[in-house]
Amino acid sequence: MTKLLLRALAGETLPTPPIWMMRQAGRYLPEYRTTRAKAGDFLSLCYNPELAAEVTLQPVRRFGFDAAILFADILLVPQALGADLWFVTGEGPRLSRIRAASDLAALKPADRIHERLAPIYETIRILRRELPAETALIGFAGAPWTVATYMIAGRGSPDQAPAHDLKNNDRASFTALIDLITEATIAYLSRQIEAGAEVVKLFDSWAGSLKGRDFDDFAVEPTRRIIAALKARHPGVPIIAFPREAGQRYIGFAKATGADCVALDNSVSAEWAAAHVQIDGCVQGNLAPQHMVTGGPNLIAEAQRITRAFRGGPHIFNLGHGITPDADPDNVARMIEAVRTA
């Protein structure tokens, strides 16, 4: 097993961490914008295996990242379950809303998602043929709570209020939705692994808005169930969990869920996370994405501080969230150089 990313995920402490970036294929790259225009729009790009593989490969070619992440979106699962999905330019995703038991009843069962998602599995097969031998391929899905927040609100919502309302006022419908997404996610990620994904990651972007018992019930428990099912079917495949903005709840998250690695946002310090999270195993993160826009000596200093803080254990270098469209690609090359010479 020579791929650096897989070695870190197996718990090895490496002299130089493997490096990749959330949203590494994206609008900050001119070659991405060109391919996206060729596809027509974002969803057409996701469902075009040749072009989706092409944009996945672009940042690997340009920067030599240690991992590629499948080009797709967490909202393809709701769409495969029967929700309408579209993107409004400059605003983000829109979906038909789940507000009551009758909306839930109109969705498909979890095992009926594959027809719609077949192109995604094809993208993975192409990538396994075309990626360099040293580059690991990461598949992914949204975690149930985060996916549910979009399905319930019908869009991104800064405080996830509609999802909290359904959770608090119609518990039966809410938990039925979480269970359906959990089952669909297990089915989806199993197929991704069978197609060739070597690692899978669960994005729980809105985990931080779950507090107390809700965090246990709707961030920890669905993640634990998905990981247990995947480990039973595919024991060797490492899983990264990203309970974004979990704060103190990052402590013990890997143990509670069975995740091989916990991804850290940039609201926790690397020094704190090394002491409280990395003691349980591999961590990933946590450079603030804004440094990829501003660059300069602060970018170098921060990338090296984080690399050194995590040097005593397994670490995958990454940002604390996705790189933004206004980032400068030259800063990515500078960041990589800084990490590798830290």
Ligand code: CP3
């Ligand atoms: O390079 C990669 O990281 C792989 C591809 C990937 C995308 N989305 C492509 C994308 C991944 C892993 C995601 C995950 C995703 N999608 C999350 C979880 C991670 C996070 O950012 O918190 C969420 C919440 C979504 C839902 C989503 N997709 C939103 C809210 C938006 C609009 C915001 C935006 O950045 O435009 C998207 C669109 C999206 N997904 C883009 C990309 C490259 C931009 C689409 C475009 O080209 O116009």
